[in-house]
Amino acid sequence: MKKIIALMLIMLLAFSFAACGGSDNGGGSGSDGSQAEGIFRDPKKNPYSDELKIAWIPSDAPAANCVAWGAGIERELSYWSNVTFNTFDGERDAEKQSSIIQDLIVQEYDAIILQPYVSSTVAVAVEDAEAAGIPVICINIDADSPHSALVAMTDYEAGYAIGVEMAESVGGEGNFVVIQATPGATRGENLEEGFQAAIANYPGITILDEQTGEWNSEKANAVMTDFLTKYDSIDGVFCHNDQMAEGAATAVQTAGRLGEMSIWGANGEAKALEYIEQGLMTGTVYTDCYDQGATAARLAMMFIGGNLDTSQFTQTLQIKMPPIVVTSENVASITEDMRW
Amino acid sequence: MKGKNLSVAQLLYKYRQLLILAALCIFFAAALPGMFFTMSNFRSILYSMSLYGLMICGATFPVLLGGIDRTVGAVAALSGAICCMIIVNSGYTNQGVVLGILAGVGVGMLSGIIHGVIVAHFDIPAFLLTLATSQVIYGLVQVTTGKELIVVMKPALFTDIGAKRILEIPVPVYVLLICFIVAYFLLNHSTYGRRIYSVGGNREASKLSGINVKRTTITAYMMSGMMAAIAGIVLSSMNQQALSYAADGYENDVLAAIVVGGVSLRGGAGTLQGAIFGSLLIGMLNNGLRLMGVESIYHNFIKGIIIIAAVAADMYSSYQMSGLKHRGGKKHPHKQAAGENQ
Numbered sequence: 001m002k003k004i005i006a007l008m009l010i011m012l013l014a015f016s017f018a019a020c021g022g023s024d025n026g027g028g029s030g031s032d033g034s035q036a037e038g039i040f041r042d043p044k045k046n047p048y049s050d051e052l053k054i055a056w057i058p059s060d061a062p063a064a065n066c067v068a069w070g071a072g073i074e075r076e077l078s079y080w081s082n083v084t085f086n087t088f089d090g091e092r093d094a095e096k097q098s099s100i101i102q103d104l105i106v107q108e109y110d111a112i113i114l115q116p117y118v119s120s121t122v123a124v125a126v127e128d129a130e131a132a133g134i135p136v137i138c139i140n141i142d143a144d145s146p147h148s149a150l151v152a153m154t155d156y157e158a159g160y161a162i163g164v165e166m167a168e169s170v171g172g173e174g175n176f177v178v179i180q181a182t183p184g185a186t187r188g189e190n191l192e193e194g195f196q197a198a199i200a201n202y203p204g205i206t207i208l209d210e211q212t213g214e215w216n217s218e219k220a221n222a223v224m225t226d227f228l229t230k231y232d233s234i235d236g237v238f239c240h241n242d243q244m245a246e247g248a249a250t251a252v253q254t255a256g257r258l259g260e261m262s263i264w265g266a267n268g269e270a271k272a273l274e275y276i277e278q279g280l281m282t283g284t285v286y287t288d289c290y291d292q293g294a295t296a297a298r299l300a301m302m303f304i305g306g307n308l309d310t311s312q313f314t315q316t317l318q319i320k321m322p323p324i325v326v327t328s329e330n331v332a333s334i335t336e337d338m339r340w
Numbered sequence: 341m342k343g344k345n346l347s348v349a350q351l352l353y354k355y356r357q358l359l360i361l362a363a364l365c366i367f368f369a370a371a372l373p374g375m376f377f378t379m380s381n382f383r384s385i386l387y388s389m390s391l392y393g394l395m396i397c398g399a400t401f402p403v404l405l406g407g408i409d410r411t412v413g414a415v416a417a418l419s420g421a422i423c424c425m426i427i428v429n430s431g432y433t434n435q436g437v438v439l440g441i442l443a444g445v446g447v448g449m450l451s452g453i454i455h456g457v458i459v460a461h462f463d464i465p466a467f468l469l470t471l472a473t474s475q476v477i478y479g480l481v482q483v484t485t486g487k488e489l490i491v492v493m494k495p496a497l498f499t500d501i502g503a504k505r506i507l508e509i510p511v512p513v514y515v516l517l518i519c520f521i522v523a524y525f526l527l528n529h530s531t532y533g534r535r536i537y538s539v540g541g542n543r544e545a546s547k548l549s550g551i552n553v554k555r556t557t558i559t560a561y562m563m564s565g566m567m568a569a570i571a572g573i574v575l576s577s578m579n580q581q582a583l584s585y586a587a588d589g590y591e592n593d594v595l596a597a598i599v600v601g602g603v604s605l606r607g608g609a610g611t612l613q614g615a616i617f618g619s620l621l622i623g624m625l626n627n628g629l630r631l632m633g634v635e636s637i638y639h640n641f642i643k644g645i646i647i648i649a650a651v652a653a654d655m656y657s658s659y660q661m662s663g664l665k666h667r668g669g670k671k672h673p674h675k676q677a678a679g680e681n682q
Contacts, residue, residue: 060585061482061487062482062485062487062488062489062583062584062585064488064489067487067488067489092585180636183636183637209633210635211630211636212636217578217579217581218391218575218578218579221388221578222384222387222388222626222627223630225384225387225388226381226384226627226630226631227630228384229375229378229380229381229384229631230375230630230631246579246580247579250502250503250578250579250580253503254503254504254505254510269489270491271489271491271493271580271581274491274493278493
C-alpha cells in the first residue's frame with residue numbers, strides 16, 4: 001500500500017513539473033518566463049558578514065585616474081572588515097589582465113573590478129569569470145563580452161559638451177585642432193564622435209587638423225608645436241585627455257601664443273584643474289573618480305549578495321558618471337578632497 | 341679623370357648621411373613651401389628630438405663597445421622621479437632644484453656603474469642584463485613614487501629647463517648641444533674614445549695591448565646612465581611632473597636611431613654624429629608627416645619605409661665604396677683620409 005501511495009505521489013509530482021513546463025513553453029509569456037527563471041540563483045554569500053576577496057585590475061595602476069579609482073574602491077570596501085581587497089596591475093597589457101583574471105578564477109575570488117586595457121582581448125577571460133560565478137564590474141572601458149556591470153565616465157557626452165563650449169566661446173566661428181588618443185582607443189573615438197557631433201551644429205567652425213598625441217604629454221607637446229608652425233590662426237585645441245592638454249598648453253605657452261586660443265582636455269585630473277586656475281588651460285570635463293570607484297565596489301557587493309546569475313546576462317548593465325564641465329569660473333567648486 | 345670621379349664618390353660617401361637629410365629636407369620643403377624650411381620649424385624639430393638626442397649621446401657608448409643599454413627609459417623615469425620628489429620635499433625651493441638635479445644625475449651614474457661592473461666582471465650579456473634591470477628600475481620608480489603622479493609646477497628654475505627659450509631656442513636644445521659636445525669630444529678627441537673603439541673592435545687585442553677593458557666598459561655604461569638621467573630631468577621639467585612609467589619605450593627609439601645612424605651593434609664602428617643623424621631623420625619625418633597632414637595611422641608605416649630606404653642607401657654606398665677600393669686599388673676612404681691627415 002505504501003509503495004502504491006509513494007508511486008502515486010511521484011507520478012503526481014512528475015505530472016505537476018510537466019504541466020508547469022508545458023505552460024511555460026506554450027504560454028504567451030513563455031520566453032520571458034524561462035529567461036527570468038534562468039537568471040536567478042541562490043546567493044552564494046552574505047557580502048556583509050562572510051569572508052570575501054575582491055580584486056581590482058587597473059590597466060595602468062600608477063596613472064592618476066587608476067589611483068583615484070583604486071582609492072575610491074578601497075575607501076568603500078574598508079568599511080567592511082570581512083572584505084579582503086587586492087590590486088593587480090595590468091601594466092598596460094591586456095594579455096596580462098586576461099591571465100590575472102584566470103588566476104583569480106582559480107583562487108575563487110568573489111568579485112573582480114576591471115578597467116580593461118583592450119576591450120576585445122579581455123572578453124574571453126571576463127566570460128570565464130562570469131561563468132565561474134564571479135561578477136565582473138568594469139570601470140570606464142567595457143569588455144566586449146556581456147558581464148555584470150560597467151561604471152563609465154561619459155565620453156560621447158563629454159566630447160559633445162566640450163564641442164559646444166569651444167564653439168560658443170568663439171561665437172560659432174573659428175579654427176580648431178584636435179590632439180587625439182591612440183588610434184583605436186574606444187574612449188578617444190567616443191569623445192571625438194561627441195565633439196564632431198557638436199561641431200556639426202556650427203558651420204562656421206573649421207577643424208584644421210587632427211593628429212594623435214598617444215595619450216602622452218610630451219608627444220602632444222610636439223604635435224601642438226607643429227600645429228603652431230603650420231597654422232597662423234588657431235582658436236581652439238581639444239585634447240582627448242588632460243595629460244595631452246597639459247603638453248599642448250606648455251607648447252602654446254612656449255610659443256607665446258597663450259591668449260590666442262582655448263585649450264581643452266578631458267578627465268579632470270588635479271594638475272589640469274591647477275592649469276585652469278593658472279590660466280594655462282581653458283577647461284576640462286571632470287569626473288569624480290573616487291565616487292566612480294566606490295560605485296563599482298558597491299555594485300560588486302550587491303552582485304555577490306544578490307540572487308542574479310550574471311553569467312546569463314545578454315547585456316551589461318551600465319551606470320554613467322555625471323560629466324562636470326570645469327572652467328576658471330567653477331574650478332574652485334572642485335575641492336581638494338575631490339581632486340585626483 | 342678616373343681619379344676625379346673617385347674623389348666625388350668619396351665625397352658623396354663621406355657626407356652620405358647629410359645628403360640623405362638634405363634630400364628629405366628638399367622633399368618636405370617642396371611639399372610644404374614656406375612651412376617646413378623655417379627657423380621656427382627646425383627649432384621645433386630639435387626640441388622634439390632633444391630627449392632622444394640626450395639619451396643617444398650616452399647610449400652610443402655601450403653600443404660602440406659591442407654592448408647595449410636598454411635601461412635608458414627606466415633610468416630617465418627614476419632620475420626624474422627622484423629629482424621631483426626632492427624638489428617637492430624641499431618646499432619647491434631653488435636649492436631643492438639643484439639638489440634634485442644632482443641626485444637625479446647621481447642615481448643615473450650609479451645605475452650605469454652597476455651595469456658596467458656586472459657586464460665587465462660577470463660577462464652577462466648586456467642585452468639580457470639591461471632588459472631585466474629596466475624592469476627592476478621601473479619597479480623601483482613605482483616604489484619610490486608610491487605609484488603616484490608627482491606634480492612640480494614651480495619653481496621657475498626647474499620648469500624653465502623644459503619650457504623656456506633663450507635667444508628663441510628652447511633650453512632642452514642647449515642641454516642637448518652641451519651633452520653632444522662633451523660626448524663628441526670624449527669619443528673623437530680623447531684617449532678614452534680611442535679605447536672605446538679599440539675595445540669594441542677587438543676586445544682581446546685591446547686587453548693584450550694594455551687597455552683596461554673593465555674600466556672602459558664601466559665608464560661607458562656610466563656615461564649612458566648619466567645622459568639618460570639628464571634626459572629624465574629634462575622630461576620631467578617639460579611635463580612638470582614625474583610619472584612612474586615616464587619614457588617607457590624610449591629605449592627602442594633610441595636604439596633604432598643609433599642603428600639607423602650607422603653604429604654597428606657588434607661594436608667598434610660608427611659615430612656619435614651618425615647616431616644623432618638617425619634621431620634627426622626620425623624627428624624630421626615625424627614633423628614633416630604631421631605638417632603634411634598625413635593621418636596618424638599611416639605615420640609608422642611611412643616612417644618604417646623611409647628608414648629602410650635611408651639605411652639601404654647608406655649600406656649600398658658603403659658597399660659601393662668597398663668595391664671601388666678593390667677595383668681601383670685605392671685606399672678605403674676612411675684610411676685614406678687618416679693618411680692625408682698624417
